[in-house]
Amino acid sequence: MSEKEHKVSRRQFLTYTLMGVGGFMVAGAISPMVRFALDPALQAGGETEFVSVATVDDLTDEPQRFDFQLEIEDAWYTSEQSRTAWIYKDGNDIVALSPVCTHLGCTVNWEGSEDHPNQFYCPCHFGRFEKSGQNVAQTPPTRPLDLYEIEVRDGVVYLGSIIQRRSV
Amino acid sequence: MLQKIYDWVDERLDITPMWRDIADHEVPEHVNPAHHFSAFVYCFGGLTFFVTVIQILSGMFLTMYYVPDIIHAYESVYFLQNEVTHGVIVRGMHHWGASLVIVMMFLHTLRVFFTGSYKKPRELNWVVGVLIFFVMLGLGFTGYLLPWDMKAYFATVVGLEIAEAAPVVGGFARVLLAGGEIIGAQTLTRFFAIHVFFLPGALLGLLGAHFYMIRKQGISGPL
Numbered sequence: 001m002s003e004k005e006h007k008v009s010r011r012q013f014l015t016y017t018l019m020g021v022g023g024f025m026v027a028g029a030i031s032p033m034v035r036f037a038l039d040p041a042l043q044a045g046g047e048t049e050f051v052s053v054a055t056v057d058d059l060t061d062e063p064q065r066f067d068f069q070l071e072i073e074d075a076w077y078t079s080e081q082s083r084t085a086w087i088y089k090d091g092n093d094i095v096a097l098s099p100v101c102t103h104l105g106c107t108v109n110w111e112g113s114e115d116h117p118n119q120f121y122c123p124c125h126f127g128r129f130e131k132s133g134q135n136v137a138q139t140p141p142t143r144p145l146d147l148y149e150i151e152v153r154d155g156v157v158y159l160g161s162i163i164q165r166r167s168v
Numbered sequence: 169m170l171q172k173i174y175d176w177v178d179e180r181l182d183i184t185p186m187w188r189d190i191a192d193h194e195v196p197e198h199v200n201p202a203h204h205f206s207a208f209v210y211c212f213g214g215l216t217f218f219v220t221v222i223q224i225l226s227g228m229f230l231t232m233y234y235v236p237d238i239i240h241a242y243e244s245v246y247f248l249q250n251e252v253t254h255g256v257i258v259r260g261m262h263h264w265g266a267s268l269v270i271v272m273m274f275l276h277t278l279r280v281f282f283t284g285s286y287k288k289p290r291e292l293n294w295v296v297g298v299l300i301f302f303v304m305l306g307l308g309f310t311g312y313l314l315p316w317d318m319k320a321y322f323a324t325v326v327g328l329e330i331a332e333a334a335p336v337v338g339g340f341a342r343v344l345l346a347g348g349e350i351i352g353a354q355t356l357t358r359f360f361a362i363h364v365f366f367l368p369g370a371l372l373g374l375l376g377a378h379f380y381m382i383r384k385q386g387i388s389g390p391l
């Protein structure tokens with residue numbers, strides 16, 4: 001029988017099987033490594049523990065700055081890192097805002113600029129936020145300041161994970 | 169699609185002769201296991217190279233998590249093995265591959281020896297092969313310290329004792345290798361640098377020379 005009578009020639013058959021087996025072997029060697037490298041990007045973000053930050057008695061209607069320590073687990077390294085919240089009473093509610101500007105991540109201050117009383121002010125590109133954290137139109141930030149999850153037990157304020165709010 | 173891309177590049181750069189020159193050869197009958205099964209011994213060189221490629225790849229990926237620091241090295245290896253998905257596989261490839269590469273290299277050397285392939289005109293390639301052998305041992309020796317556990321530490325203590333036992337230059341060699349009097353922080357960073365930059369660089373150069381000579385001289389004839 002000559003090669004021409006076959007739909008698949010011997011050469012083609014060998015090419016396909018060798019490429020198939022070779023491809024399988026290469027994929028078998030490479031895929032664990034690729035998954036290994038991708039792992040950090042595929043990890044679900046962990047829940048943060050609640051930590052005590054202030055007592056309810058400390059709070060007023062005016063946002064006040066509270067610093068607190070958070071245990072951060074960074075792969076094989078665990079450390080205490082400092083975090084900040086701006087906390088105030090809003091009637092019976094308590095509001096705790098993250099100081100991280102929603103434009104490009106600088107740190108905002110309550111009444112950080114004399115020209116803008118009753119607002120949070122970001123020095124980097126003059127971003128501003130209302131007391132509620134709502135971003136002021138015509139300034140760079142595009143969404144409100146993030147909130148902290150709040151729990152109040154026995155008159156103590158505990159803060160947990162960050163809650164992002166959508167732009168309105 | 170692939171064919172089209174290939175044709176497009178080939179039309180402009182004429183790449184066909186380049187890869188043909190590298191890849192397109194007759195496999196002589198006496199090295200083809202399809203003709204004589206015993207010819208599989210001619211595969212050991214290629215298998216050594218295959219394992220070396222695995223070592224280089226898995227090693228590159230390991231360095232994404234590994235840190236060469238005495239405080240954190242052990243923790244980082246523990247983390248990459250137990251917390252990172254497939255870490256145990258990637259470290260396993262590098263760990264077992266390190267031994268397998270020595271086994272393959274040894275079998276390859278035996279083949280070259282018993283087929284007499286080291287004789288004229290291939291003496292230089294035997295010399296290069298021996299240098300590759302030393303570089304591989306160096307990679308094994310320096311890599312073994314990196315996990316920074318008891319086994320790693322004491323293996324290096326002994327290894328450096330051996331270096332020190334060399335006449336005249338022994339003391340100097342030991343201090344140079346350890347990066348000081350103590351086997352510690354500087355030894356680990358030094359071994360890491362040698363393991364992932366210096367020796368792989370030397371290895372690639374030597375392999376290039378090895379393969380160039382094979383290409384130039386052809387495979388040795390039948391017995």
Ligand code: HEM
Binds near residue numbers: 263265304312315
């Ligand atoms: C080609 C030959 C190579 C050999 C024979 C070799 C050998 C070794 C050995 C024996 C270990 C200790 C493994 C253990 O105890 O589990 C090791 C660890 C290591 N090697 Fe290599 N290696 C090679 C190439 C490379 C390359 C090219 C890199 C990086 C570019 C690399 C990066 C590492 C790292 C980061 C470790 C520490 C992680 C661990 O211990 O699992 N290796 N190597």
Ligand code: FES
Binds near residue numbers: 101102106126141
């Ligand atoms: S980072 Fe705050 S305004 Fe740009």
